[in-house]
Amino acid sequence: MSYNDGMKRLIIFVALLIAVLLLSGCCYSQYELDDAYNEGYAQGYSEGYIQGNSDCLVYDGPYVGSVNSDVYHYPWCIAAQNILPENEVWFSSVEEAQAAGYRPCQICNPP
Numbered sequence: 001m002s003y004n005d006g007m008k009r010l011i012i013f014v015a016l017l018i019a020v021l022l023l024s025g026c027c028y029s030q031y032e033l034d035d036a037y038n039e040g041y042a043q044g045y046s047e048g049y050i051q052g053n054s055d056c057l058v059y060d061g062p063y064v065g066s067v068n069s070d071v072y073h074y075p076w077c078i079a080a081q082n083i084l085p086e087n088e089v090w091f092s093s094v095e096e097a098q099a100a101g102y103r104p105c106q107i108c109n110p111p
Contacts, residue, residue, distance in 0.1 A: 005085050012080075012081070016075070019059070060093065061093045062075065062091060063075070063093075063094065063097050063110055064080045064083065064089065064090055065083075065088075065100075066087045067087045070102050071102060071103055071104070072097040072104065073105040073108050073110065074105075074108045077105055077107055078108075079105055079107050079108070094110065
């Protein structure tokens with residue numbers, strides 16, 4: 001496994017861990033969010049998360065696709081984990097993936 005493969009796997013693991021933590025208590029009160037910002041914890045808790053219109057934090061990239069298909073996935077999607085590293089195509093946003101002709105995965109249902 002090369003250094004880049006290891007880093008991609010680490011990023012996917014961290015994204016999955018953050019998702020599990022957020023889904024276990026998705027919505028935080030505005031008070032909790034304000035405390036997090038005041039204590040310097042937030043910038044959306046990680047690079048891929050931003051505060052949405054509600055008090056929930058929402059995922060905003062990156063997304064992964066394959067050169068062999070026209071589907072983009074959340075990095076932790078089971079289908080995405082089956083993509084060989086040399087076939088991965090990374091997108092920083094849904095708009096970027098859709099502009100490249102990719103459609104959302106029907107398993108993980110990204111936006």
